[in-house]
Amino acid sequence: MASDAEIPPEIGALLLEAQRVGDAGYRAQAIELYRRVLARFPQLPDVWYNLARRQRQEGAYEDALESYAQALARGANAPEEVHLNRAVIFTDDLRQDERAEIELRAALKANPAYLPAWHNLANLQEDLGRREEARESYEHILKREPQAFEALARYSQLFSVTSPTDPLIERLRAAHADAAADAASRASLGFALARALDASGQYAAAFAAAEQANADSRASVTPPAHYDRAAQERLVDALIRVFPRAPPRAQVLVPGPQPIFVCGMFRSGSTLTEQLLAGHPAVAAGGELDLLPQLVRRNLQPFPQSVLMVSDATLARLAGQYREAVAQRYPHAAQVTDKRPDNFLYLGLMKLLFPQARIIHTTRDPLDVCLSIFFLHLDQRLPYALDLKDIGHYFRQYRRLMAHWRALYGEDILEVNYDTLVREPRPTLERLLAFCGLPWHEGCLDFARRGGSVKTASVWQVREPLYQRASGRSRHYARELQELAAELQRT
Numbered sequence: 024m025a026s027d028a029e030i031p032p033e034i035g036a037l038l039l040e041a042q043r044v045g046d047a048g049y050r051a052q053a054i055e056l057y058r059r060v061l062a063r064f065p066q067l068p069d070v071w072y073n074l075a076r077r078q079r080q081e082g083a084y085e086d087a088l089e090s091y092a093q094a095l096a097r098g099a100n101a102p103e104e105v106h107l108n109r110a111v112i113f114t115d116d117l118r119q120d121e122r123a124e125i126e127l128r129a130a131l132k133a134n135p136a137y138l139p140a141w142h143n144l145a146n147l148q149e150d151l152g153r154r155e156e157a158r159e160s161y162e163h164i165l166k167r168e169p170q171a172f173e174a175l176a177r178y179s180q181l182f183s184v185t186s187p188t189d190p191l192i193e194r195l196r197a198a199h200a201d202a203a204a205d206a207a208s209r210a211s212l213g214f215a216l217a218r219a220l221d222a223s224g225q226y227a228a229a230f231a232a233a234e235q236a237n238a239d240s241r242a243s244v245t246p247p248a249h250y251d252r253a254a255q256e257r258l259v260d261a262l263i264r265v266f267p268r269a270p271p272r273a274q275v276l277v278p279g280p281q282p283i284f285v286c287g288m289f290r291s292g293s294t295l296t297e298q299l300l301a302g303h304p305a306v307a308a309g310g311e312l313d314l315l316p317q318l319v320r321r322n323l324q325p326f327p328q329s330v331l332m333v334s335d336a337t338l339a340r341l342a343g344q345y346r347e348a349v350a351q352r353y354p355h356a357a358q359v360t361d362k363r364p365d366n367f368l369y370l371g372l373m374k375l376l377f378p379q380a381r382i383i384h385t386t387r388d389p390l391d392v393c394l395s396i397f398f399l400h401l402d403q404r405l406p407y408a409l410d411l412k413d414i415g416h417y418f419r420q421y422r423r424l425m426a427h428w429r430a431l432y433g434e435d436i437l438e439v440n441y442d443t444l445v446r447e448p449r450p451t452l453e454r455l456l457a458f459c460g461l462p463w464h465e466g467c468l469d470f471a472r473r474g475g476s477v478k479t480a481s482v483w484q485v486r487e488p489l490y491q492r493a494s495g496r497s498r499h500y501a502r503e504l505q506e507l508a509a510e511l512q513r514t
Contacts, residue, residue: 030067034060038070050077068097072105079108082317082348084116103137106130110140114147118310118352123147138164142174154181172198172208176215184219192219210240214400221398226499233398237409240400248406250413258368259420263427265327266371279346280307280353283459284373285362287385288421289408290395292441296385297362299444299452300459302467307356311363314348319369330372342376358459365405367421370428370436380435381459384425387441389511390497390504393418415510442494 037056045053057074061067075090091109099105110126113119124147130140145160161178164171175198179191195216199209213236220229241248283300285293301308318341323329353359364385366373373380393414401408407417429436437458444451452467497504 030064034064041073045073045077050081053077054081065093066097068094068099071097072099075108079112079116082116084112084351088112101134103130103134103140106133107137107140107143110143110147114143114150116352120147120151136167138168138171145174145177149177149181157181170198170201170203172201172204173211176211179215179219184222187223187225189219189223192216192223195219205243206239207243210236210243211400212236213239214398217398221499227503229398230500230503236400237397240403241406241409244403248403248409250406250410250417252413252416255407255417255420259424262327262368262371262424265330266427266431268431279343279350280356280359281380282345282349282373282377283358283360283381283383284366284370285360285364285383285385286367286370287364288387288392288396288418289364289401290399291364291385291387291392292439292444293362293364293385295441295444296383296439296455297360299448299467300360300455302469303456303461303464304466305357305461306459307353307359309349309353309359309361312349312361313363314345314361315363315366315369315372318345319372323372327371330375333375338375345376358461367425367428370432374432374435382432382436383455383458384436384438385441386438388495388497389418390508391495393507393511394497394500394504411504411507412510415507418511419513445494 037060041053041056041060044056054074054077057070057077060070061074064070071090071094075087075094078084078087078090088109091105095102095105106126106129110123110130113123113126124144127140127144127147130137131144134140141160141164145157145164148154148157148160158178158181161174161181164174165178168174175195179195182191184191195212198204199212199216204212213232217229217232217236220226220232283306285297285300287293297308297310300306319326322337322341323333349359349361367384370382373382393411396408396414397411399408403409407413437455439451439455448468453463456463456467
């Protein structure tokens with residue numbers, strides 16, 4: 024293996040340049056620079072590791088896996104970290120959960136005390152519905168690190184809290200008050216506490232806990248997360264201007280699975296709708312894919328104005344890239360759901376890329392939707408979710424945009440209402456399957472006992488039989504939701 028002393032200065036300069044351009048967002052250039060170094064010095068595990076990081080960022084997942092394998096073969100100093108990174112690609116990018124678990128077990132074999140691998144293993148066990156195994160993994164973490172606050176927050180959600188005296192509530196409160204808990208940890212614990220208090224009927228205390236959790240989440244990033252109402256209004260205005268009418272585009276014939284888009288507000292029943300569809304042998308559940316936003320970020324900036332100049336050839340290329348990415352994850356599926364809720368922002372683009380696409384719009388009582396978002400620990404990159412009135416404003420903009428899309432593409436959009444679905448599942452499912460051109464399949468209704476991975480905040484709810492207790496949940500918070508109700512009534 025080449026030592027640092029044997030590496031010429033110009034090679035060291037190439038590595039510094041690769042890091043610089045990669046950090047600046049020029050990942051393809053960084054990849055080329057790393058390859059130039061490895062062509063002369065293939066025995067450098069750190070260079071293989073950094074190459075793999077940039078390849079994953081570019082969506083070259085198989086290349087990244089191979090580069091990580093090279094880092095392992097060349098004697099990487101922290102093999103557990105390399106195995107963990109490979110596991111993340113398998114589970115998040117390629118949806119190959121069995122191979123992800125193999126990598127996590129390899130990481131723990133290399134270093135049994137490596138808590139990040141334990142965290143990822145517990146998360147994977149949750150996704151797969153293996154509740155007892157997930158509990159054991161979180162307990163292992165908490166035994167080694169009692170102040171592993173994120174693990175405690177996740178652990179608490181593996182239990183059904185029904186009594187105000189449940190010891191789990193006091194445990195969460197004590198952890199939340201721990202001086203060692205930073206804002207991010209307090210946010211995770213606070214959302215878990217709000218959930219437990221809500222489940223035990225302590226509604227006023229639950230709302231106060233959710234309010235504090237959102238404040239902690241907002242403060243956990245620098246600068247603090249901020250929702251720009253005017254910017255969201257401008258975005259919706261621009262989308263309506265750019266897509267004033269349904270364009271007469273020919274169907275782009277691209278091989279690969281056919282997409283079924285499921286969108287709407289978060290917490291509107293999209294996961295349940297997807298799980299019903301995934302019971303059909305012709306459909307695979309894609310979950311919350313980042314493919315459309317990724318295409319926009321990489322190819323269609325500034326969006327949506329760039330759409331006015333896009334050529335049919337470019338649309339065909341982008342449609343092909345989308346289908347290739349889906350086929351990489353689900354090579355044998357005829358149809359694949361893309362259930363990223365906020366893809367409603369890209370509905371016009373969907374129809375340009377896939378003119379015959381089926382679009383399912385999930386809806387739910389507005390107060391129930393907004394309240395459920397307020398109780399959910401969403402990423403700070405969705406800053407509207409951190410304030411109840413901001414959620415109301417965002418909902419109004421979503422409602423305005425969806426009215427525009429319905430006016431353009433009404434025949435290709437099926438609305439599925441959550442409350443109707445849980446009350447009348449069979450007729451709703453019949454309409455859903457017919458809309459997607461699929462024959463009736465009885466197994467679609469048996470989703471609660473179905474295996475497979477579910478990667479969503481509703482991971483445990485969708486493993487239960489259909490229930491109606493979430494309908495009308497906002498009635499418990501009538502006093503706290505008065506300002507939200509007024510916001511939602513604005514035009």
